[in-house]
Amino acid sequence: MPGHNGRDLRLLQGNECCAEAAILAGCRFFAGYPITPSTEIAELLSEKLPQVGGKFIQMEDEIASMAAVIGASLTGAKSMTATSGPGFSLKQENIGFASFTEVPCVIVNVQRTGPSTGLPTAPAQADLMQARWGTHGDHPIVALYPSTVPEVFDLTIKAFNIAEQLRVPVILLMDEVVGHMREKVAIPHQSEIEIVSRPQPDVPPEEYLPYAAGPDGVPPMAPFGTGYRWHVTGLYHDETGFPTTAAPKVDRLMKRLYSKIESAADEITFTSDEFLDDADTVVVACGITARSARRSVRLAREKGIRAGMVQLKTIWPFPYDLVGDIAGRVDRIIVPEMNMGQLIGEVERAAKGRCEVVGYSRVDGEPIAPAEIVAKIEEV
Amino acid sequence: MAVPIDDYLRTQFMPHIWCPGCGHGIILGAVLRAIGRLDLPKDEVCIVSGIGCASRAPGYLDFNTVHTTHGRALAFATGIKIARPDLHVIVLTGDGDAAAIGGNHLIHAARRNVGLTTVMFNNSIYGMTNGQYSPMTPRGRYASTAPYGNVERNFDMCELVRAAGGNYVARATTAHARQLSNYVENAIQTPGFAFVEAVTQCPTYFGRRNKMGTPVDMIEWFRKNSINAAAAAKLDPADLDGKIIIGEFYRGDAPEYTEVYDEVIERAKEAAAR
Numbered sequence: 001m002p003g004h005n006g007r008d009l010r011l012l013q014g015n016e017c018c019a020e021a022a023i024l025a026g027c028r029f030f031a032g033y034p035i036t037p038s039t040e041i042a043e044l045l046s047e048k049l050p051q052v053g054g055k056f057i058q059m060e061d062e063i064a065s066m067a068a069v070i071g072a073s074l075t076g077a078k079s080m081t082a083t084s085g086p087g088f089s090l091k092q093e094n095i096g097f098a099s100f101t102e103v104p105c106v107i108v109n110v111q112r113t114g115p116s117t118g119l120p121t122a123p124a125q126a127d128l129m130q131a132r133w134g135t136h137g138d139h140p141i142v143a144l145y146p147s148t149v150p151e152v153f154d155l156t157i158k159a160f161n162i163a164e165q166l167r168v169p170v171i172l173l174m175d176e177v178v179g180h181m182r183e184k185v186a187i188p189h190q191s192e193i194e195i196v197s198r199p200q201p202d203v204p205p206e207e208y209l210p211y212a213a214g215p216d217g218v219p220p221m222a223p224f225g226t227g228y229r230w231h232v233t234g235l236y237h238d239e240t241g242f243p244t245t246a247a248p249k250v251d252r253l254m255k256r257l258y259s260k261i262e263s264a265a266d267e268i269t270f271t272s273d274e275f276l277d278d279a280d281t282v283v284v285a286c287g288i289t290a291r292s293a294r295r296s297v298r299l300a301r302e303k304g305i306r307a308g309m310v311q312l313k314t315i316w317p318f319p320y321d322l323v324g325d326i327a328g329r330v331d332r333i334i335v336p337e338m339n340m341g342q343l344i345g346e347v348e349r350a351a352k353g354r355c356e357v358v359g360y361s362r363v364d365g366e367p368i369a370p371a372e373i374v375a376k377i378e379e380v
Numbered sequence: 381m382a383v384p385i386d387d388y389l390r391t392q393f394m395p396h397i398w399c400p401g402c403g404h405g406i407i408l409g410a411v412l413r414a415i416g417r418l419d420l421p422k423d424e425v426c427i428v429s430g431i432g433c434a435s436r437a438p439g440y441l442d443f444n445t446v447h448t449t450h451g452r453a454l455a456f457a458t459g460i461k462i463a464r465p466d467l468h469v470i471v472l473t474g475d476g477d478a479a480a481i482g483g484n485h486l487i488h489a490a491r492r493n494v495g496l497t498t499v500m501f502n503n504s505i506y507g508m509t510n511g512q513y514s515p516m517t518p519r520g521r522y523a524s525t526a527p528y529g530n531v532e533r534n535f536d537m538c539e540l541v542r543a544a545g546g547n548y549v550a551r552a553t554t555a556h557a558r559q560l561s562n563y564v565e566n567a568i569q570t571p572g573f574a575f576v577e578a579v580t581q582c583p584t585y586f587g588r589r590n591k592m593g594t595p596v597d598m599i600e601w602f603r604k605n606s607i608n609a610a611a612a613a614k615l616d617p618a619d620l621d622g623k624i625i626i627g628e629f630y631r632g633d634a635p636e637y638t639e640v641y642d643e644v645i646e647r648a649k650e651a652a653a654r
Binding site: 031050055057067097226243 | 390393422423424426428438439442443444445446447448449452455456457458459460461462463464466467484485487488641644645647648649651652
């Protein structure tokens with residue numbers, strides 16, 4: 001139905017919202033494999049993508065899905081897959097390939113309780129580190145983490161834009177609760193949505209160096225089949241794209257892959273906070289736990305406790321400076337998370353001992369309630 | 381007809397990494413001559429490979445080329461073909477890549493009948509990792525991980541692809557380069573999934589360990605032990621033990637995946653317009 005400012009007001013599930021946003025972001029290829037709690041994304045895209053001339057395919061496994069997504073992206077199609085923990089593990093080798101060959105793509109991981117088959121399909125937030133370090137070797141990666149259905153919309157659009165801008169796989173980490181929850185979302189008109197597409201070469205094919213980066217560290221990417229014949233390999237390669245074992249070139253490639261993310265860090269770091277100005281206790285959280293954190297600091301304020309909170313919508317690259325600044329101003333940081341303690345390690349790295357860092361883990365397949373965080377705030 | 385193939389090669393990267401006497405160059409030549417006879421524009425050809433000796437081929441070829449992860453070439457190629465059905469997508473893969481780690485992708489690419497041409501370089505061994513037995517190593521043959529002779533039976537990949545639904549299936553050896561090239565040409569022209577097995581010699585690992593002699597001896601062995609499919613059909617199966625059956629085994633006309641998907645797009649657009 002038409003809503004405020006001409007926007008389309010919809011009641012959408014997080015997974016549905018992700019699929020709708022993907023199409024508005026320009027996604028025209030999806031390859032996936034059924035896995036709860038992400039399957040609604042594939043189901044909706046199997047219906048919607050061909051309506052806009054896009055392609056959907058259900059592959060024979062998770063590995064093939066990731067491979068097909070990379071293949072489609074090489075032709076210029078904005079491409080995406082969606083999965084959950086076990087499938088995310090299987091995709092990792094090819095995620096590394098996409099990262100190393102700089103092929104833009106979006107990977108949605110609607111997390112469930114692991115390890116292994118785990119607790120299908122209760123929520124958990126235990127894939128933070130897999131999102132960062134799931135594939136072997138050093139590699140750049142970006143991971144975004146919504147806590148509401150409207151944020152799913154916003155961050156799905158951003159995930160595609162960042163993938164294209166930086167030529168990097170972007171992981172959209174979702175909580176099962178967010179994936180399956182229904183909330184009101186105001187869907188903007190296509191013309192209101194900022195769309196970013198990968199940089200294109202401005203030289204003729206004979207002068208094209210597929211891995212020669214501009215000042216932003218991102219090389220222009222010619223789609224396959226447009227006259228720019230180039231080579232893609234998971235071997236170390238130089239600016240020509242062909243394999244090299246020369247130590248200076250190997251070193252230069254790895255450092256550029258890191259620096260292209262670092263130099264864009266400010267643009268791709270998204271956070272939200274409340275009551276930070278005078279807080280002496282700050283809760284740092286992400287995803288569904290950030291919603292409980294928001295509620296918990298409001299409840300604490302009612303009790304006269306000077307509590308504040310920060311929601312990290314960008315998990316990777318981790319906002320070390322931002323969290324470090326907070327650590328320098330407060331007495332303690334509380335890190336509630338639905339895992340055995342993954343986010344807290346990064347918070348401690350950022351805090352560098354400047355404040356007390358206290359964790360709160362819940363790993364029974366249930367979300368963390370605001371009262372639990374209030375109790376932790378009062379306890380310390 | 382002699383077809384010049386130098387234009388398809390990135391000669392600046394020669395010499396190639398393959399061992400002296402390796403048959404992969406014969407197969408590559410056969411593939412390039414097929415492309416040449418069909419006069420495919422270089423910009424419209426995409427070559428995809430996995431990992432292994434055969435999979436190094438794309439690096440030497442002046443097309444749109446992708447050297448992917450082990451076993452996954454067909455899955456990458458499926459994404460490319462579906463996103464750009466107008467491209468000629470050719471997968472160059474080895475027996476370890478296609479028959480072992482990538483076997484499931486081969487089955488499903490054939491079942492979907494995606495318009496891909498797959499050339500499997502079958503040297504019956506993992507060459508890149510120094511000669512372990514592969515799913516194509518015959519029983520009793522020696523490999524670095526089969527020091528007492530291979531226990532396992534080898535695959536018949538042509539039967540497998542045909543059963544899975546591919547539209548074109550053929551086999552030749554490096555002793556039959558011209559025939560092989562014709563098969564690749566026919567495969568490229570076939571709408572739907574096409575599979576050509578190219579039996580090739582690995583003198584360094586398979587040949588040496590199995591006392592097969594020189595590379596020329598190995599090719600001569602292929603020639604003597606190959607039997608045409610039509611002739612083989614008249615023989616008792618027991619007489620075919622140890623023989624390489626060559627020929628075109630199947631030509632089908634099942635609808636190609638991307639053409640069928642185009643119909644899906646039409647139906648979806650109609651549904652959306654309603």
